[in-house]
Amino acid sequence: MSARILVVDDIEANRRLLKARLEAQYYTVLLAENGMQALGMAKEEQPDIILLDVMMPGMDGYEVCKRLKADNQTAHIPVVMVTALNDTEDRIRGLDAGAEDFLTKPFEDFALMSRIGALTRYNSVAAELRQRQASGLKDELNENLLQRIRDKPARVFVVDDNPRSSARIADMLRSGGHNAVTLIEAGGLSNLAEQGVDILLLSMLSDRFDALKLCAHFKSNEATRSLSILLLCDPEDQQRAGKGLELGASDVIFSPVDRQELLARVRTQARRARYIDMLRERVDRGLELSIIDQLTGLYNRRFMMNQLESFMRRAVMGGAPVSVMMADIDHFKSVNDTYGHDAGDEVLVEVARRLKSNVRALDVVCRPGGEEFLVIMPETPGDLACAAAERIRQAVAAQPFSVNKGEREISITVSAGVGTILGPDDTVSDLIKRADVALYQAKSSGRNRVENQAA
Structure with missing residues (x-):
């Protein structure tokens, strides 16, 4: 490379x-x-x-x-x-x-x-x-990030079958503020990932095990692949040390071990490992932000459209039918005007919770925007989708909503429209329009009801 x-x-x-x-x-x-x-x-x-x-x-x-x-x-x-x-x-x-x-x-x-x-x-x-993550969380930059990873103690597992040398290395690490466990203390190498080990200090001086085989094993195992491996070897054994680096070891330290160099190497590996962990966390968070509505925790419009495209492709190719329910909170503007936008947010969050509590595990609950919600129902024909929509409508209307941090209770209802795929030429736009027309009918017919364009 x-x-x-x-x-x-x-x-x-x-x-x-x-x-x-x-x-x-x-x-x-x-x-x-x-x-x-x-x-x-x-x-x-x-x-x-x-x-x-x-x-x-x-x-x-x-x-x-x-x-x-x-x-x-x-x-x-x-x-x-x-x-x-x-x-x-x-x-x-x-x-x-x-x-x-x-x-x-x-x-x-x-x-x-x-x-x-x-x-x-x-x-x-x-x-x-x-x-x-470049297009996402650019504001959380260096100083805050580096401060979180700088000088944090590392968790080091010392793999050396020599009791004296392993104890000496562990003592050096502990004197530098790190957490160290030796192979002899642990009694074995099982569950390293579960123990939260950051760095594996692997001695190549042992006669009882092949350090390079262990290195290859840890780097080929998904549970331990991310561990930093620091090889301890004889200065005359550079060829094998180089092989260890090729196998995925992060660094090499030569015997006899100098305390300050050991602490410096461990410190460097810990910084790198935590920096990578933090970048992964930021990437995961960025991915989440790209598909999740931050107020309700439901999927957003972008994710909704991608999922609909996928389910529609399967359906038109002979798979099970897909239906959607589009729901809209009745008189939502008056909630905001009367009780304030914080109360409106509380209503949106509670509607989202009731929707998620009344759908199947395979259903996809989304908030495209505003007071509008959409539930994708895979493998569901129109009649079953209408029954599910009615169950959801009743769940929303059944109990009053607590707003203004519990100081008030108000009644909330939703109107819903159901659409389902009708043929191989249908598109996502056709399906959404069908549900939208049905929703308009529900609103026009008095609200707090379900209409369908599912057949």
Whole structure:
């Protein structure tokens, strides 16, 4: 999987070297020689990943990273801090600035490519989710979102059959504020998804199990596919570590385990996992907003038309008939004029509730707009649809409606019209018009009644 990578370094030799190493692996490389140039190129070029040198004159890498993460146009781009400094404080400072990862010079090709590969895989998921929700919830952006995922404790399951090393790693994680459980403590690997595990720390040093087989198993199982897997391996075993990354592992950490590096890697994986979860949540919410009427919780006109098209296609191709009931609240304007629009909303919500309580599981209850409701009745001929409509009408009229937060009770009725498919040449428009004509007849005949154009 290729990617466009922006390399930011004030030393030309470093830029050229990184460019050559990345292009040898078929990545597209962009170059910037200072912080201001990097900010402009990031916004204009929208690279997939930024490799950002820390020690630059004028604006250092920390400040560049902060500005990138503060800008809505570039906040989503993963940043890897590249530094010759090996102090823990420098690493933590980079992560605090918003960087997703870090590399300490000099670094081997394996370290560079494993970080790039992990971020590229993460990017492909995140980019797809961002694209799917792009037209929806644009106002809930960075700071609120990042605040919810930043520095939240991770739930880590340590898979290592060595009691001493697994206990040591668990203690490191707990000292960093994370929740850690070892394989020995848990007694097995069952129900990982149900336990709410975020990260699986999988030791490749064990002789009792094949860590790569476990990695492949977890990534092929739908219940555990979304788990982040952090591989613990020997520095001399880079070939197998690379295979683990190909199988879907998110990152690699080498033994002996350094506490600060472990905490930094776990922190990064937890951030990524929660960011993806949040994007999925936003996509799901955006999808819901596109088909659900927010006041009543019923399906909206857009969803209604799509469903009608689908049921009509089946019906005209020889399937079971489909009918619709169109209902309208009687004298609804006077409710709003007399008791206020809040009372009108209460009436709409209660009518929706009574409709949903008096239809079958396969029926689709919709609110096309205003005080109008429509129920799609699949596999229903006209006579049964009329009986169902009468049941709904009676349910609405049976009990008074509580409005103004319970201070008043008023009587509400609905008029309804029923239409059904009559032949293979029928269209959705024909079906809706039939129900609409029947509804007009019900209104003209005194309201609080059902009329039909179902036969």
